Amino acid sequence: MRLHPSLRSQSAGHTLVEIVISSLIAVVVLGFLAVAVLQGTIEQRQALSHTALEIEAGIVSDKIAGLLREMSVTESVIFADPLPSNPYCYRRIIVARGAAPSFPREVLSYNPTTLILTHDPNKNASGDERVLSRPGLANVMRELYFFPSFANDGSSDSTALNVCLQVDDNCYTGRRDGASRFRTNTVTRTFTVKMRNK
Numbered sequence: 001m002r003l004h005p006s007l008r009s010q011s012a013g014h015t016l017v018e019i020v021i022s023s024l025i026a027v028v029v030l031g032f033l034a035v036a037v038l039q040g041t042i043e044q045r046q047a048l049s050h051t052a053l054e055i056e057a058g059i060v061s062d063k064i065a066g067l068l069r070e071m072s073v074t075e076s077v078i079f080a081d082p083l084p085s086n087p088y089c090y091r092r093i094i095v096a097r098g099a100a101p102s103f104p105r106e107v108l109s110y111n112p113t114t115l116i117l118t119h120d121p122n123k124n125a126s127g128d129e130r131v132l133s134r135p136g137l138a139n140v141m142r143e144l145y146f147f148p149s150f151a152n153d154g155s156s157d158s159t160a161l162n163v164c165l166q167v168d169d170n171c172y173t174g175r176r177d178g179a180s181r182f183r184t185n186t187v188t189r190t191f192t193v194k195m196r197n198k
Contacts, residue, residue, distance in 0.1 A: 046185060049138060049169045053187040056139045057167045060117065061189055063132045064163055067108065067119060068193040071095040073159050079146065081109070089145040093161070094123060097196075108132075110144040117144055138172035141165060142186075149192060164190040 071077075078094035092109040104122040111118070117133040133141050149160035166189075171182040 049172055049185045050187070053139055053167050053169055053185055056133075056136075056141075057165060057187045057189045060133045060141065060144075060165060060167070061163070061191060064108065064117075064165075065191065065193045067106075068095070068161055068163075068195055070097055071106070071195045072098050072103075073195045075099065075103075076158070077148070077161060079148070083145055086145075089147045089164070091145050093146045095195075108146070110141075112143070115140055115142070117141060135170070138169050139167055140170045141167050160192050160194050162190065162192050164188070 072095075075096040075098065079090040079092075080094065081090055081092040083089045083091065091112065092107065094105050094107050096105050097103045104124060107118075107120040107123050109118050109120070110116075115135045116131055118129045119132055120129045122128055135141070143164070143166040145164055147162045147164070149157040149162055151157045166186060168184040168186040171184050
């Protein structure tokens with residue numbers, strides 16, 4: 001019985017060179033796939049981190065703006081604790097909803113050591129401070145300061161107050177800048193709040 005030539009060639013094995021080349025091709029393809037999956041995971045983690053920072057900055061901005069909108073323009077804003085790098089920016093303000101003694105002085109204060117933002121609804125009473133923002137695992141408020149507004153003619157505008165805050169991810173995403181230094185995702189917000197005209 002004679003075998004058909006095509007059947008005989010199908011039953012033949014592969015040479016060592018063919019096996020090595022096909023294995024190398026498979027390893028290269030799998031390596032590229034692994035790098036693509038890893039890079040996609042890193043990008044996704046960075047995007048999630050940035051979104052979480054935007055949300056945190058928005059929440060803190062809303063809390064500050066909500067408090068300052070209730071404050072009276074007729075009561076002067078007292079600025080305290082200036083930044084060492086800029087004497088026109090302050091980490092603490094004293095405001096009021098109305099005239100004393102009916103309305104107590106309130107304090108908004110950022111502590112750069114503990115990275116905590118607090119609101120004290122009565123400056124003269126102790127123990128009633130409320131924490132508006134504290135450091136978390138993946139979001140830390142690195143900076144917050146207040147600075148006065150100015151009108152177009154250069155005079156101070158007592159109806160508005162400017163706020164700048166900076167939140168970062170505390171190197172949570174693990175991005176590296178070069179070989180050894182970690183990079184952070186950072187969100188900076190600067191906004192102006194109009195106070196109550198009463």
